[in-house]
Amino acid sequence: MSRRQYPFHLIEPKWQAKWEMEQTFRAFNPGESVPNGHPFGTRHSLAGKNPSATELPPKFYILDMFPYPSGAGLHVGHPEGYTATDILSRYRRACGCNVLHPMGWDSFGLPAEQYAVKTGQHPRKTTDENIANFTRQIKSLGFSYDWSREVATTDPEYFRWTQWVFLQIYNSWFNPETNRAEPISTVKHPTDCDTDQKKRAYRDSKRLAFVSEAPVNWCPELGTVLANEEVIDGKSEVGGFPVIRKPMRQWMLRITAFAERLLADLDTIDWSESLKEMQRNWIGRSEGAGVDFQVDGHAAKIRVFTTRPDTLFGATYMVLSPEYKLVKELTTPGQAAAVNKYQEFASGRSDLERTELAKEKTGVFTGAYAINPVNGEKIPIWIADYVLASYGTGAIMAVPAHDTRDFEFAQKFNLPIVQVVQPPDSKTDWQGFVDEGTSVNSTGPEISITGLSTTEAKKKITAWLEEKGLGKKTINFKLRDWLFSRQRYWGEPFPIIWKRDAAGNLYHEALPESTLPLLPPALDDYKPTADGQPPLARATDWVNLPDSSIRETNTMPQWAGSCWYYLRYLDAKNAQSFVGKEAESYWMGTSASPKFKAQSSKSGDIATAANFELETLNFELGKATPGVDLYVGGTEHAVLHLLYARFWHKVLHDLGHVSTPEPFFKLVNQGLILGEDGQKMSKSRGNVVNPDDVLKEFGADAFRLYEMFMGPLQDTKPWNTRGVEGVYRFLGRVWRLFVDEKAETAFEQAETTAPAPNAELLDILVLNGAIADVAASAAQLKALHACIKKVTEDLDGMRFNTAISAMMVLVNEANTWQTRPLSVMRPFLQLLAPFAPHVAEELWSRLHSTFGQTAPSLTYAPWPAFDPSLLVESEIEIPISVNGKLRDLIRVATDADNATLEAAARSAEKVKPYLEGRTVKKVIVVPRKMVNIVVA
């Protein structure tokens, strides 16, 4: 494809400059002044005013997941979601919403720091350069972001508030009685907390941000600990380096306290089922019973968690995790050496080894025995690393007959296997049968559940355990507390200092809010110290304070900044607060503006633009959209970012800082874009498509259009350059519908001789003579209104690909028209505008100047309405089938009744032969659709 279809290289920069100068896409907060001449003010009669929340039109908050500005720049996957949200933003503006559509940078992160370690260049410099490049690329695509709200997580004015939010969490606890986060000051100390030190220790143990000395995922290669979520198959998610378990003092956030709410509230939000499932699995709620086992000859009891209390009679041994507290105490002298050795072996094993060697069970007998509470039998106590210290109580009762893992273990170590569940199908082997069935061999001196179904048995035995004080119904979660500290330089420092009390014990204290932001110190060397201290520990001047207290040297993980950025956008410049109350309640709240309510109560029979607008908004209002109305991003954040952000939001909600319990009302995952070879794009495969190259050859409008035309947004689909050419040709056809061919030739000649690209040359172009301010024919109106209907409905349903095909249909038809009425071509440009805004703006302005008008703002021009009456056909073609097989097509009046249709069908030329000599058993007539004749 050598010839340029239309001068996008002049048009696109021209309109991008215009939008930037005019601040076309600026969203106005309640109370903000709407400048005279701003098209938003003109559209909504708010020019020169300071509208309150109730005077502003209804809000629509449409958000992209902000990117990490990597050195590699954008790939074609980024703009897929961005294009979809941009189209919807422009559509919503046209519909009359106050649209908030911001962009920013998740700019803390490892690559800049690793580069700093290698070269000594400050990560801020790398980060700023990458942000500049990303900004250039994103702006070249013509997205309608309100850049006045841009944020970067690395900006001290931003992370000042990240630190502030951390302090909110730090200064809170979870009150189980109210099921909410509350200020730490409301904690009631137990009576034995009689000293200040004890009170402080108690308070600190309750905080939502707390310090824990637990084994953590340590990655030697990265020199940092990682959250469970960041470890994949025993390797670091970033870089794929081995991860080992190591006990360290770390900051944790008590996300587990919110597990139940994080799970339950999934039902209140409009996310894909698969995404919700991923979160549900991650939270991993399971119901069962905690059961106490007495240890033979000891005072100690061991509590286990089981989801199958009905199999208690089949518990033939018990397993503790190697790290279990009582192991040492219980182990008999004869087994001490073996147990010790095993504990060492297990602690040295990385998660990777644990996973890879999972098939082969290992373990050691402690020499101790427990008493099975249901039948008083002595069962051996083992330790094995297939039992995890961090789940449940770190101890299990083993029921080898009905648990796959226990079965394997029992077989390997020759432990007894006793059947206690009978499978419903008698042919099924009971050994290793883990599903529900009927209890057998389950009768003890005090309790029997033999003969009961699994469900009944569970109920009965749990009740018995509770009554005897031997156990109780328990709910467990897979979700662990969030390991929140990292040994890195390029992250938010904790606003925390450490002091010693009179007894010499270390304790932590928050810095006052007024001292924020706490900036990281300058360093020459960004590596962790040799003894494993974080890089910040190198800055001794910074670490050691005059009063001999010392600073926390860990930094926050990258997720911290992305946990609340969508709130900062609401009021990005606020220096007093992380977000202003009024801005928060307007953009995140659910209350519709009274102005809107007044409007929507008006009635109207004729479908006008204004009426249509109200209908769409009514529809939206009916769905109540608390929080972000639409959030679009990749699936890779299904359990990390999206779970953490929900957690922070709930804390902020409990503390009264935000209006809604959930941050993101509707969420859509865009699908992956594969390379042209159908493989995942990657540098090593050499199949990466760079948007810059595509833009240079085809322009931003074609690029945007192609990304949407490829297929449904949510689907994974391969890139195809030929496909770009196809939509590019479509834009060329649109161009030629509007532009005079001779003038275009002249323009092209002028262009080839021009020394540099010159947008003024566009003035050579004149409008195509076929465009005239004349009445449109019925067929033309019908074509237009069918297109309006389809595009509008498809935009509401986010079916961008079919909306584009509808516009192609219209353009193909318009190509055959001798005259192209203004009243058809003008609304068409409005339909095209969200998809291909640059070319639409250019043609829109030409259309108006040619017909002697000042062009109103295309961005804020009311979305065209379709008139259903124009779509009504007087005659339609309907299929006639005999015995379900299509035999003929007949033309009938649209409103033909059943009798007429049946008669017409029976006498249809190609139907008759099938009816001859047969009896008609039945005739199904669906008016306006089809007729089916059933014959014997």
Next chain:
RNA sequence: GCCGGUGUGGCGAAAUGGCAGACGCAUUGGACUUAAAAUCCAAGGGGCCUUUAAAAGCCCGUGCCGGUUCGAGUCCGGCCACCGGCACCA
């Protein structure tokens, strides 16, 4: 192993239970051109029958098997394949 999703032309894909394949790509033919590019027009799931050729006609066809229905790509049951997630969570 568990959970979720997807299977439709050569390719990307469309189809409130009612004409399968809209729209686009690639392909083929034609117009324009000295020629090419670009553009415009047209053809197009597979098979059979007949024919100089075409049209018309008939049969088959939405991963596989079965069911519901006058009618199934669409709904139900059972399989298969691929993609994504989780995975010793008791």
